[in-house]
Amino acid sequence: MAFVDSIVARVLTLETRLHHAHARLAARTDSEALHDLRINLRKLRSLLRPMRRLEAPRQLDAAAADVGRLTTPVRDLEVLIVELRRQGFHDQAERRERLLESRYASIQASATLRHFEAVLDGWPAKMRDAERSGELQRLRGRVEVRLERQLQRLREALADPDFDRHALRLLVKRMRYAHEAYAGLSPITDEVARALKAVQSALGDWHDHFQWCLKADQEADLLVLKDRWEVAGEAELKAAEVQLSILAEYLGVAVPGQG
Template sequence: MSLADAIVAHVLRLETALYHARARLEAGTDGEALHDLRIAVRRLRSLLRPLRGKEGVVALEQAAAAVGELTTPARDLEVLIEQLRKRGLLAPASSRAARLMASHEEILRSPVLQQLFDRLAAWPADLRLAQRQGELRRLDGLLNKRLGKLKVRLQDALADPQHDPHRLRLLVKRNRYAQEAYPQHSPISADGVLALKAVQGALGRWHDRYQWCLRASQEADLQPLREQWKSEAVEALQKAEGKLLLLTDALAAKAKDRRRTKGNL
């Protein structure tokens, strides 16, 4: 299978996953439908990002980005409701459940979501056109270059003593999903991938509490939880720092391995 064929097949699998997630969201059958839809969108964007400049990529990526932006508030609300239920705070959780259901319905009715499916239906033909026009001849080298640059941006951010956890979280996610999209072109080792997952989880726990604290400053029924969430956020960030050191080492070790291998050729 050629690289272009593999990319088209991957997009078709993600399109199928998106249709399934939308159907589950329409049926209200489980609490993970929106999460799974967002994961499929994120993976689609990770597949497309290194292909910028190729036929139809910008339009499809913009459509995917719009769906990501559209669904973020509802997903944040889902996570908050789950947290409140775990703490036994059923009244504030229930008061938000109706708002969440309305958000789901708004997403399903939105032309933004339909536009993504329309773009997905048209995109394989765009890629085939780019292939016929010779735009994909150096695609292997382009992917190697762009995934390499993405890794370097992460390494630079990790090396900054004043690193911003928000930016680190974004770069970690981009590197992880880029590696999943193009494992044969990724400069990140297996240990590095495991470290990325660990850091993403740790920073995700911190980010959730950071967001909840912001909400608690505006929503009166959450204010009694604010100090506890602040404490948990500090603890989560401290734990994340240790995992960031492991990630730094894993990324550096891979770079050394590549130089040693190149020297032996």
């Protein structure tokens, strides 16, 4: 089964990258360690998602999702600190940098991360067991069907002008990373993938400002920035809508009120 071989090989490559990012985080060698850990987690989950009806991929995906949830608030804190520095609010940034160190330590000590690494280490053997049992027959076809369904969900969301933009951002991300994970099976072109990347970037900028505004309502020392974040967020959402229109056109989606 060459298809299964290729998947196992890619997971082993991602495992190496994840261990490297984890080691960098533990040693505090650079500011991108957690970001790289999360990027490789996302690549792993994109590879696993179309296979989640099978036990071994489902278990590993669930463990990876737990690490994602554990690290999301810490990554958000990293991004906020960069924004505060960029805006010149160094006191606010320094207070959060002290908190960030304790958050890193919590990740390192977490049972969630240890469990994920144990499941990841044992995953290739479980996939080989599933292969020998015949469980992976027609796996390639199953993946193709799942990717088509994922694209259909995205098309339906794009056709609905009232579809929640936070949820749409996630659909766009998943479709883009699914294309990267399964380029040979993907139902979209590289041109569409580039449009997905543009939408993801625009909606990501808007999402960051939206979250910072919510945080400003909870953390008094951020209130001074709320107005400018709201203005920036509104502009970014308008820019994202333009990119969404381009993406819809590429995918042949008719959006009510446009045209």
